[in-house]
Amino acid sequence: MKLKNKVAIITGATSGIGKATALRFADEGADLVITGRRISLGKDVEAECRQRGVRCVFVEADHSKEEDCLRVVETALTEFDHIDILFNNAGIVTKGTAETTSEEVWQNTLDINVTAVWRMCKLVIPHMKKQGKGAIVNNGSDWSVVAGKDAFPYVMSKGAVGMMTKAMALDFARDGIRVNAVCPGDTFVDRWMEKGYFEGSSPVTLEAAIKEASEYIPMGRFGKPEEIANAVLFLASDEASFVTGHLLLADGGNTAQ
Numbered sequence: 001m002k003l004k005n006k007v008a009i010i011t012g013a014t015s016g017i018g019k020a021t022a023l024r025f026a027d028e029g030a031d032l033v034i035t036g037r038r039i040s041l042g043k044d045v046e047a048e049c050r051q052r053g054v055r056c057v058f059v060e061a062d063h064s065k066e067e068d069c070l071r072v073v074e075t076a077l078t079e080f081d082h083i084d085i086l087f088n089n090a091g092i093v094t095k096g097t098a099e100t101t102s103e104e105v106w107q108n109t110l111d112i113n114v115t116a117v118w119r120m121c122k123l124v125i126p127h128m129k130k131q132g133k134g135a136i137v138n139n140g141s142d143w144s145v146v147a148g149k150d151a152f153p154y155v156m157s158k159g160a161v162g163m164m165t166k167a168m169a170l171d172f173a174r175d176g177i178r179v180n181a182v183c184p185g186d187t188f189v190d191r192w193m194e195k196g197y198f199e200g201s202s203p204v205t206l207e208a209a210i211k212e213a214s215e216y217i218p219m220g221r222f223g224k225p226e227e228i229a230n231a232v233l234f235l236a237s238d239e240a241s242f243v244t245g246h247l248l249l250a251d252g253g254n255t256a257q
Contacts, residue, residue, distance in 0.1 A: 002237045004029035007080040009072060011063055011120065012090030014041035016189030017139065020225035021087055021232045026052040028233065033076040035061040035090065055080070063090045063116035064108070073123040082131060085236045086124050088117045088138045094153045101153050113157035114164075121168060125177060133176040137235045138165050140181040142251040158183075162247050169245030178244040180235040185251025186213060188222035218253030 008025050012018040014036035022034050026049040034049070034056060036042045042058040049056035059075050061068040076083050091113045094105050117138055128134025143155045144162035162181060169179040188209065213222045231250045234240050249255055 001029040002233065002239065003085070006084040007031045007033070007076060007082055008085035008087065008236065009033045009035070009076055009083060009120070009124070010087045010089055011035045011061070011072070011116075013045055013058075014038045017184065017187060017225045017228045017232075018087075018089040019045050020229040021089065022049055022056075023052070024226070024229040024233050025085075025236075026054045026056065028237075029054060030085070031055040031080055033057050033059060033072060033079065035059050035063070035072050037062055063120065064111035066119060069116065069119045069123060073120070073127075077127065083124050083127050084131075084134060086120060086134075086136045087232055087236065088120055088136070090116060091139060091157075092154075093151075095151050097150060097152050106153055109153040109157050113154070114160045117161055118164060121164075121179075125168075125172060125175075128177045129172070129175045134178070135236045135240075136168070136177065136179045137232050138179070138181040140165065140183040140247055142183055142185045142249060142255050144181065144183050144247055145249070146255050165247065166245045173244055178235075178240065180240070180243060180246045180248060182228060182231045182235060183247050183249045183251065184223055184228045184231075185217065185249075185254040186222050187225060187228055188213075189225055216254070217251075218257065221252065223250060223252060 003025055008030045010018055010022050013022045013034035022045055031054050032049055039060050046056045046058040057079050059072050061072050063069055094109045138161050140161045141158040144158045147155050165179055165181040214220045228250055231248055
C-alpha cells in the first residue's frame with residue numbers, strides 16, 4: 001500500500017498507460033480523480049478502481065480547455081480535500097515533418113501535449129506548496145531525449161515536456177514538490193488499433209506492429225502499459241523521495257542504441 005491515504009489525479013485514464021496506472025495506484029491504496037473524453041470507458045475504469053476498495057471519481061475533460069482543467073482540480077479538492085500526486089498522461093500522437101505539419105496539427109499538439117501539462121501543474125502546485133509536499137509525473141517519451149523521423153510535432157511536444165519537467169523540478173524543489181517524467185518507448189496500447197490514432201494514417205495490424213518492434217527495439221518487443229505504470233508508481237511514491245528533475249526511460253533499450 002505504497003500510496004495509502006494519498007490522492008492522485010490521472011489525466012487521460014480511459015485506456016492504455018493512464019488506465020493501467022489508475023489500476024496500479026488503486027492497488028496501492030490511492031484515492032483517485034481520473035479524466036478522459038470517452039465517458040463510457042472512463043466510467044468502466046472508475047468502477048474497476050472502486051472494486052479495489054478505493055474512492056475514485058471520473059471527470060469528463062478535454063485538457064486543451066482551461067475550464068476543464070480547472071474543473072478537474074476543483075473536483076479533487078471538493079471530493080478529497082487535498083492533492084498529493086498528479087500524473088499528466090493525456091496526450092496525442094501526431095506525424096509529419098516541419099514542412100508537412102499543418103497549422104491545425106501544430107496547435108492541437110501544443111494545446112494537448114504541452115499547454116495542458118503546464119496548466120495542470122500550475123493549478124495543483126499552489127495546493128502542494130501549502131501542504132509542503134507533492135509529486136508530479138509527466139508523461140514524456142523516449143523522444144523527449146532523442147528525435148524520430150516523420151513525427152516532428154510530436155517530438156517537439158515531448159521535448160518540451162522533458163525541459164518543463166526539469167525546470168519545474170528546480171523551481172519547486174525547496175517546496176517539497178518533486179517533478180519527474182516517465183519516458184516510455186513504444187508501448188502497445190489498444191488505441192493503436194483504432195483508425196485515426198496516428199494523424200493521417202491507417203490503423204496498424206497487430207502482426208505488423210510486432211514485427212516492426214522485433215526489428216528495432218533491443219528487447220525485441222513493445223512495452224506493456226502495466227510496465228510503464230510501475231515506473232510511474234515509483235516516481236510518484238515516497239520510494240523516490242530523493243528523485244526530482246529526472247526523465248525515467250522505459251523504452252526497452254531503444255535510446256541506448
